[in-house]
Amino acid sequence: xxxxxxxxxxxxxxxxxxxxxxxxxxxxxxxxxxxxxxxxxxxxxxxxxxxxxxxxxxxxxxxxxxxxxxxxxxxxxxxxxxxxxxxxxxxxxxxxxxxxxxxxxxxxxxxxxxxxxxxxxxxxxxxxxxxxxxxxxxxxxxxxxxxxxxxxxxxxxxxxxxxxxxxxxxxxxxxxxxxxxxxxxxxxxxxxxxxxxxxxxxxxxxxxxxxxxxxxxxxxxxxxxxxxxxxxxxxxxxxxxxxxxxxxxxxxxxxxxxxxxxxxxxxxxxxxxxxxxxxxxxxxxxxxxxxxxxxxxxxxxxxxxxx
Amino acid sequence: xxxxxxxxxxxxxxxxxxxxxxxxxxxxxxxxxxxxxxxxxxxxxxxxxxxxxxxxxxxxxxxxxxxxxxxxxxxxxxxxxxxxxxxxxxxxxxxxxxxxxxxxxxxxxxxxxxxxxxxxxxxxxxxxxxxxxxxxxxxxxxxxxxxxxxxxxxxxxxxxxxxxxxxxxxxxxxxxxxxxxxxxxxxxxxxxxxxxxxxxxxxxxxxxxxxxxxxxxxxxxxxxxxxxxxxxxxxxxxxxxxxxxxxxxxxxxxxxxxxxxxxxxxxxxxxxxxxxxxxxxxxxxxxxxxxxxxxxxxxxxxxxxxxxxxxxxxxxxxxxxxxxxxxxxxxxxxxxxxxxxxxxxxxxxxxxxxxxxxxxxxxxxxxxxxxxxxxxxxxxxxxxxxxxxxxxxxxxxxxxxxxxxxxxxxxxxxx
Numbered sequence: 001x002x003x004x005x006x007x008x009x010x011x012x013x014x015x016x017x018x019x020x021x022x023x024x025x026x027x028x029x030x031x032x033x034x035x036x037x038x039x040x041x042x043x044x045x046x047x048x049x050x051x052x053x054x055x056x057x058x059x060x061x062x063x064x065x066x067x068x069x070x071x072x073x074x075x076x077x078x079x080x081x082x083x084x085x086x087x088x089x090x091x092x093x094x095x096x097x098x099x100x101x102x103x104x105x106x107x108x109x110x111x112x113x114x115x116x117x118x119x120x121x122x123x124x125x126x127x128x129x130x131x132x133x134x135x136x137x138x139x140x141x142x143x144x145x146x147x148x149x150x151x152x153x154x155x156x157x158x159x160x161x162x163x164x165x166x167x168x169x170x171x172x173x174x175x176x177x178x179x180x181x182x183x184x185x186x187x188x189x190x191x192x193x194x195x196x197x198x199x200x201x202x203x204x205x206x207x208x209x210x211x212x213x214x215x216x217x218x219x220x221x222x223x224x225x226x227x228x229x230x231x232x233x234x235x236x237x238x239x240x241x242x243x244x245x246x247x248x249x250x251x252x253x254x255x256x257x258x259x260x261x262x263x264x265x266x267x268x269x270x271x272x273x274x275x276x277x278x279x280x281x282x283x284x285x286x287x288x289x290x291x292x293x294x295x296x297x298x299x300x301x302x303x304x305x306x307x
Numbered sequence: 308x309x310x311x312x313x314x315x316x317x318x319x320x321x322x323x324x325x326x327x328x329x330x331x332x333x334x335x336x337x338x339x340x341x342x343x344x345x346x347x348x349x350x351x352x353x354x355x356x357x358x359x360x361x362x363x364x365x366x367x368x369x370x371x372x373x374x375x376x377x378x379x380x381x382x383x384x385x386x387x388x389x390x391x392x393x394x395x396x397x398x399x400x401x402x403x404x405x406x407x408x409x410x411x412x413x414x415x416x417x418x419x420x421x422x423x424x425x426x427x428x429x430x431x432x433x434x435x436x437x438x439x440x441x442x443x444x445x446x447x448x449x450x451x452x453x454x455x456x457x458x459x460x461x462x463x464x465x466x467x468x469x470x471x472x473x474x475x476x477x478x479x480x481x482x483x484x485x486x487x488x489x490x491x492x493x494x495x496x497x498x499x500x501x502x503x504x505x506x507x508x509x510x511x512x513x514x515x516x517x518x519x520x521x522x523x524x525x526x527x528x529x530x531x532x533x534x535x536x537x538x539x540x541x542x543x544x545x546x547x548x549x550x551x552x553x554x555x556x557x558x559x560x561x562x563x564x565x566x567x568x569x570x571x572x573x574x575x576x577x578x579x580x581x582x583x584x585x586x587x588x589x590x591x592x593x594x595x596x597x598x599x600x601x602x603x604x605x606x607x608x609x610x611x612x613x614x615x616x617x618x619x620x621x622x623x624x625x626x627x628x629x630x631x632x633x634x635x636x637x638x639x640x641x642x643x644x645x646x647x648x649x650x651x652x653x654x655x656x657x658x659x660x661x662x663x664x665x666x667x668x669x670x671x672x673x674x675x676x677x678x679x680x681x682x683x684x685x686x687x688x689x690x691x692x693x694x695x696x697x698x699x700x701x702x703x704x705x706x707x708x709x710x711x712x713x714x715x716x717x718x719x720x721x722x
Contacts (some may be wrong), residue, residue: 094420096453100499110714161683200423218680221358221360221377221681223360223376223679224681224682224697224708226376226379226705229697229700230698231700232697232699232700234699250342251356251357252356252358253377254377277677298398
């Protein structure tokens, strides 16, 4: 099995891909006889790559550092989707822009795997009817998905069940290891400090699995920080005070400005921590695999809340 | 589908095609790393940590500029001459010239992901002209990256449904066109299809009718609606201002549309009917001036309609749709008022900001009031200023902006 992080694996992958780049266009992926698996998100694509990357071509519709044009799939791309031996999607409206194409895949046959069909789904925090699609922040739920995927991948023509079993076993043990690692890391955080103050509820599953409270707050934008007022910071300051934690998890374009404004306007000293949430990065940019993304986030959360 | 490509756009698109398949988003997971970032003139967009909010301003000569509200940097956009009205869906600029609608891609937009947003920043580009006679009414969809945009020409009764995915590629492409008897009406995108107004005839009252993805009328999917004056997408569906009240059209399942009619309260006179609906993008609450005095605040989700600020003479009104129920208005003295539905009163008033513009009928015509989650913006064309107002802080003037391109016309993109 090609491990997710080995350089040798990456080099091999790069070599294998070279002919595709030279000839360029879509369709060339069908040149060899490997089955084609199309995955919508890059997080799931990384997981599928680990399970079946040696035996199948894994295509992702959503490349690293998301190109939004991928949400507007062309007829050509839809054709690749239609010819796929297996289509893997996240579900729960995460692929809103691809809904019509995914429905077409469903209509054409029984080769669509929807990850959220195989996990215990939570509602979006504070909502009674909106389901939260971000299941991957809990590795235990990812293990459930991997178990279900093994079944469907095994049905793909040309996939050897023996090798699949071995690859799944290896990756499942990596996921179990990750879960263990996260538990141990979060145990360093005192009970009272286990709160995630964040601007949207991407970490609901992580919170559910590891005993965190999630506290949604309106985080002022860089625009308003150009001329901040007490009102801009009120909700955030209140969330920080009520949670009694001194760190917030945010993707702010101007973290320093936000920290300064909070200190000045709301008299709160707070650390601003960035987490990776919905997309892997390009290689060497910090979170180029699912496992790495989770490890980095775990480390940052623990560091910020430990004391 | 009929595609029209215009001069400049054709050159841009050609460049992108030559640079080839690199822009193709279907790639093996490793291949993406080898993609060149530059593929022709149409660069790939970047995901941003927050909404890339920009003000777009157009001066008398048609010079168009875009001011980054975060960094204060300003760039020039392609010219938009002869503007008689300016609309946006948060990404594209639809500049009505009175004889066709010029479309510009600002390259800045937000993508509503149900419980949160994704934000993108790309390269602005000229898209092209939607041909038609006389002034037009343009109504965008809930997402600028998918679905469609409706353009209707009242003088000729021609309706066009534009494909938004094609706009992103720099092309004007019609999903379908419709032809009705000329009337004050509209066409607005909904789901795969559109809602279109139909004038009264000998056999039928005026109504709005749902059309499917091919532009065919869906039997039974219609609602009474006389003289639709405006329509806008809210979190609850498409809100249409009709003689009878507000019609909310929502897609319950693919292809199935449900209409709800929220009637005006008894005793509402014809001049209190809504001419223009305005709100913060994607929120369920909309607001409108109620004739000479007061404003309507309409919750399109709960189907409630309330009249507020009845003693105020208001020119422009818009609803934030936040927890405090802020409604922002520009009054006849050029003051910005902030009303809170939660407290039921005006909670802040600025000094008169548009003294010169108020004396100039032409300037007054192009005054706009736009809202994002935290600020309101009003352009003062004669004063050559844009005021940034913090509605959550008693109508505090947060910044007074003087864009390099005079704000005769002004709107906000990136949201």
